[in-house]
Amino acid sequence: xxxxxxxxxxxxxxxxxxxxxxxxxxxxxxxxxxxxxxxxxxxxxxxxxxxxxxxxxxxxxxxxxxxxxxxxxxxxxxxxxxxxxxxxxxxxxxxxxxxxxxxxxxxxxxxxxxxxxxxxxxxxxxxxxxxxxxxxxxxxxxxxxxxxxxxxxxxxxxxxxxxxxxxxxxxxxxxxxxxxxxxxxxxxxxxxxxxxxxxxxxxxxxxxxxxxxxx
Numbered sequence: 001x002x003x004x005x006x007x008x009x010x011x012x013x014x015x016x017x018x019x020x021x022x023x024x025x026x027x028x029x030x031x032x033x034x035x036x037x038x039x040x041x042x043x044x045x046x047x048x049x050x051x052x053x054x055x056x057x058x059x060x061x062x063x064x065x066x067x068x069x070x071x072x073x074x075x076x077x078x079x080x081x082x083x084x085x086x087x088x089x090x091x092x093x094x095x096x097x098x099x100x101x102x103x104x105x106x107x108x109x110x111x112x113x114x115x116x117x118x119x120x121x122x123x124x125x126x127x128x129x130x131x132x133x134x135x136x137x138x139x140x141x142x143x144x145x146x147x148x149x150x151x152x153x154x155x156x157x158x159x160x161x162x163x164x165x166x167x168x169x170x171x172x173x174x175x176x177x178x179x180x181x182x183x184x185x186x187x188x189x190x191x192x193x194x195x196x197x198x199x200x201x202x203x204x205x206x207x208x209x210x211x212x213x214x215x
Contacts, residue, residue: 004182005029012174013042020049021173024056025186028193031059036066054084054092055193061099070103078108085110090132091196128156130196135159146205147197155195163194 009026012019027042043060046053057080064073077096084093097107126137135156141148142160151160170176170190176183192202 002029002033005186006033008182013045016173017045018049019173020046020053021170021190023049024053024059025174025190027056027063028059031063031066034066036063039063040067040069052083052087054080054087054089057081057083058092058096058099061096065099065103074100074103074105077105081107082110088131088133091130126156128159129154130159131156147192147202150197150201150205151195159195163191166194167191 006026006029009022009029012022013026016022023042023046027039027046030036030039030042040060040063043056043063046056047060050056057076061073061077061080064070064076077100081093081096081100084090084096100107126135127133128135133156135158138152138155138157138160141152167187167190170187174183174186176187178184178187192198197205
């Protein structure tokens with residue numbers, strides 16, 4: 001299955017070298033297959049096109065570490081940490097910090113993001129697990145099932161709206177057709193990554209063992 005995904009994303013990246021989502025998806029697929037040098041090259045290309053993509057900085061640094069390029073990885077991760085902190089992307093920021101500490105480095109000192117809620121926040125004390133910022137609680141889960149319930153409990157309406165915009169870009173740039181099961185899976189994978197739902201957490205949710213809020 002991963003070989004099919006890689007071949008699909010390779011075709012997309014070759015057909016449109018300016019498609020940052022294709023390079024991101026290809027790099028992620030390479031990384032999952034243990035092809036670290038190729039993953040790093042694809043993710044570096046993604047970052048050339050979309051330098052504010054926090055998750056790409058995280059995965060690029062991870063791939064560079066896997067390829068044995070520790071010095072280069074530290075530079076990538078430091079920069080990614082600064083970008084993630086500046087955007088309030090808490091989950092990539094935390095993951096980058098763990099990668100840095102794994103090689104004996106502390107993350108760079110950055111200005112602490114304010115806890116002030118985004119425009120439109122209700123001030124009801126709800127804090128988005130992805131951003132770490134106050135936001136508006138969604139009225140209901142965006143869709144049925146345990147993943148939808150987790151999103152309702154953990155993700156602010158503002159962050160969900162941001163995903164809808166990003167998700168539209170994923171659909172358009174990757175030319176997804178939801179009549180094909182695989183394309184729906186690709187869309188869901190991007191959504192999970194954007195919201196900070198890692199494979200372990202997804203397995204727990206789908207297995208009926210729901211983690212605590214923010215876990």
